[in-house]
Amino acid sequence: RETIGRVAAGAVAEKILRLAYGVEILAWVSAVNTIAAGDINLHTITRERVDANLIRCPDVEAAARMEALVAEVKEAKDSVGGIITCVCRNVPAGWGEPVFDKLEARLAHAMLSIPATKGFEIGSGFAGTRLRGSAHNDPFRAADGRLGTVTNNSGGIQGGIANGEPIVFRVAFKPPATIGLPQETVDFDGNPVSLEAKGRHDPCVVPRAVPIVETMAALVLADCALRQKAIMGLRNLRQTQQPAGA
Structure with missing residues (x-):
């Protein structure tokens, strides 16, 4: 409904990012209630694997249990x-801003604007609080002709700016309120009433939210790409206008 416009605009942004910069954005269901998917390789996960089942979880065994739980909850008229x-x-490394418009802050803003969201974490997220700095830091190294990090606890963003590693984040969705x-x-006068919803209502929204998360990420990154292009354009303009010998 409300998110259809986001998905339409995000589809255009995704295409621009893919064709102009080679950026790939992929989301999947990693948990439903207490059922969590196993480790997923961030470098090899494909859309085909995600869309291979209705729950949109690439872990086939976990997906089967998730689907069974959703069916059970639906039968119980719960969520x-x-x-x-x-x-x-x-x-590309360099996208983002160092202070108020940090890339992770803009992603968080976008994700938490999606209906039913209640949490956002990037990289190690809250689990990183249980590590020491010596274990959590992402040391740089030279590999395959480029600089990269040994680990990716920062989730691909350091100091508010993309560092060239995969950007990975998670979004939490609450159980639908309408059951x-x-x-x-x-009621408004404080009189006791019994509320019982009628009609068709999703017992779990996360499978439907996958393309919304992807397209909102695309909109944020496309905006960053335009900002970076404008910054580089201004820099080049200043260089060409600089007096000879200055």
């Missing part, structure tokens, strides 16, 4: 939440 993981590959079970509440 469950989940987590979507997204990876952005081949993002078929009766719930006791009050």
Whole structure:
């Protein structure tokens, strides 16, 4: 409904990013309720693997259990939440801003604007708080003719700016509030009433949210690409206008 416009615009942004910069954006369901997918290779995961089942989880065994749980919850007229993981590959180093418009801040802003979202984390996220700096730091190394990091706890962004590694983040979606079970509440006057929703309602929204996460990431990155292009254009203009011998 409201998100259809985001997906339409994001599809254009994704195509621009792919054709002009080689950027690839892929999201998948990594958890439904307490069922989590196993480790997924961020470099080799494909859309075909994600779309191979209805729940959009590339871990086949976990996907089967997720689908069974959603069916069970639907039968019980209840709902469950989940987590979507997204990876952005081949993002050029240098995209982003160091202070107020940090790339991770803009991604967080975009993701938390999606309906039903309740959490955002990038790289190691909250798990990183359990590590020491010596273990959490991402040392740089030279490999395959380029500089890269040994680990990617920062999730591809350091100091608010993309470092050339895959950008990986996770978005938490709450259980849908509209369920078929009766719930006791009050009306505007404070009188007790029983609320029982009618009609078709999703018991879990995460499979539907996968393309929304992807396209919102595309919109953020496309904006960063335009900003970077403008900055480089101004820099080149200043250089050409600089007096000879200055």
